[in-house]
Amino acid sequence: MNYWLMKSEPDVFSLAHLQQRPGGVGPWDGVRNYQARNFMRTMQVGDGILFYHSNCEVPGVAGLAEVVSVARPDETQFDPKSEFYDPGAKRDNPRWSLVDVRYVATFPNFVPLTLLREQAALKKMRLLAPGNRLSVMPVTTAEYKAIGKLGRK
């Protein structure tokens, strides 16, 4: 069992949007970064996800989700009408993958980025590294638990 942090712009797709989907399940499509894609390809069903809201008024971790499928081809890469269309992607050799994720919980207390930065235990988090832009990244068990604690209290 591994843990991950996944970023989404809440104006586009928030944790509440995921919650509202049938069964609370949705495909994490549109990832167009190789490093993020490679992380998704290593995900296992049941892995825990910190759902992070980025590029918004108060960025931070909104709650929890979980992985419910291993990586599969992201169909939007083949769709010329999609904003995620990739003319270089081939049906017989898909370039981009996604995993399906399920809503788990909304934190009673949203955990803002500013609070994360104050935690000595989280100093080494990849999210907090200068210039970090990855939208999918691993978090340690200790980091996952520490952030869960902040969200609950």
Next chain:
DNA sequence: GCCAACGTTGGC
């Protein structure tokens, strides 16, 4: 809206 950091592209 600004801008620094980063990834990708493409000419050579």
Next chain:
DNA sequence: GCCAACGTTGGC
């Protein structure tokens, strides 16, 4: 393979 130009990300 180098690297400048460009586009994107994302905090502020």
